[in-house]
Amino acid sequence: AARYEFHGAHQAGVLAPVRRSTSLLALDVTAQGAAGLTELLQTITDTARFLTTGGAPRELGITAPPSDSGVLGPEVTAGGLTVTLAVGASLFDGRFGLASVKPSKLRPMEDFPNDALDRAICDGDLLLQFEADDNDVVIHGVREVLRATRAGMQLRWRRDGFSSPPRPSGTPRNLMGFKDGTANIDRTDAKLMDQLVWAHGGQAEPAWVEGGSYLAVRVIRMLVEFWDRVGIEEQQQMFGRYKGSGAPLTGSSEFEDPHYERDPNGDSIPLSAHIRVANPRTPGTENQRMLRRAFNYDGGIDANGNLDQGLIFTAFNQDIERQFVTVQKRLIDEPLVDYISPVGGGYYFALPGARDASDWLGKGMF
Numbered sequence: 001a002a003r004y005e006f007h008g009a010h011q012a013g014v015l016a017p018v019r020r021s022t023s024l025l026a027l028d029v030t031a032q033g034a035a036g037l038t039e040l041l042q043t044i045t046d047t048a049r050f051l052t053t054g055g056a057p058r059e060l061g062i063t064a065p066p067s068d069s070g071v072l073g074p075e076v077t078a079g080g081l082t083v084t085l086a087v088g089a090s091l092f093d094g095r096f097g098l099a100s101v102k103p104s105k106l107r108p109m110e111d112f113p114n115d116a117l118d119r120a121i122c123d124g125d126l127l128l129q130f131e132a133d134d135n136d137v138v139i140h141g142v143r144e145v146l147r148a149t150r151a152g153m154q155l156r157w158r159r160d161g162f163s164s165p166p167r168p169s170g171t172p173r174n175l176m177g178f179k180d181g182t183a184n185i186d187r188t189d190a191k192l193m194d195q196l197v198w199a200h201g202g203q204a205e206p207a208w209v210e211g212g213s214y215l216a217v218r219v220i221r222m223l224v225e226f227w228d229r230v231g232i233e234e235q236q237q238m239f240g241r242y243k244g245s246g247a248p249l250t251g252s253s254e255f256e257d258p259h260y261e262r263d264p265n266g267d268s269i270p271l272s273a274h275i276r277v278a279n280p281r282t283p284g285t286e287n288q289r290m291l292r293r294a295f296n297y298d299g300g301i302d303a304n305g306n307l308d309q310g311l312i313f314t315a316f317n318q319d320i321e322r323q324f325v326t327v328q329k330r331l332i333d334e335p336l337v338d339y340i341s342p343v344g345g346g347y348y349f350a351l352p353g354a355r356d357a358s359d360w361l362g363k364g365m366f
């Protein structure tokens, strides 16, 4: 299984490929003051460093409870795990003396029109995203981080998700049956990441944000019973892509450009189609692109006996207003809104990476 290097200018989970299993945990800090928060962040860093590297857990002696749950056996496998730590606006409310170093665009997530947000599953002081090749590696990671930090933070909300294998090829599909992630920005293009993903310290931002990134999370329920009764033509018109291949309706293969200039009136790809509204590809909208990382979720059933399924939409942004918020506002009245219902999420700032064994996530804030 893969192993992602923990140390670096950026946290590994931002640019790593989407893996099969994820768990997002929002937490509130119960540790007291700057000293308490420092200790908490150091513990999270140390635990994440061990889990993502793998190896034999520490021996605590035969009378103590084992230092590891044993869920992965005697030797902890890295298993393609990344643990990504992000902070919410409420962390900067004064409890920890951090008000003056808040990332300038960080704030609680607003209600957009057509949202049905349950505030119990929004926001939070911290967001931890575990992501790995297998469910047991994710669950083990969640258990170990929570047990090491029990005195310093408590769970606020949690949502687990998964990504599907290619069916039959190309980008994984979401639970509406469409390939999701096709037109994403190229995470291997470092220059592009500098323009669209990484925040930069300077006049607009405190110096410490350099190498971090704004993270938008939207837990979006899909009304799947309703969706499955819509004809395929209409489904394709809503997205602007073919369901089978993922190709734009102006083309025939998945990764083709939609060429809106050849379809100015929307005869092939409606002007209201999701992809066309999200990214009209007109001059001046290039810097609104973001790094999307989508996961499916299955939450069982709701109180009415309907399936609770949907998308955990996550996106990394250099500037959450210029990118996510601008695009989300344009999508407010897209035809797809009849089939989806955003229920939770939040805005966070993914911290810069830990540089080496003596560094810890969030050190620059203090």
Ligand code: HEM
Residues within 6 Å of the ligand: 174, 176, 178, 179, 180, 181, 182, 183, 184, 218, 220, 221, 222, 239, 241, 274, 275, 276, 278, 279, 290, 311, 313, 324, 327, 328, 331, 340
């Ligand atoms: C593209 C589905 C929510 C932004 C797409 C595509 C699909 C899709 C199937 C085409 C394939 C691709 O390029 O990835 C969905 C579903 C959603 C959802 C089912 C909700 C349940 C959102 C939200 C945003 C967003 C909340 C941002 C506010 C985008 C962008 C693209 C895209 C920027 C790429 C457009 C392009 O560059 O051509 N989405 N999406 N989507 N979506 Fe969404």
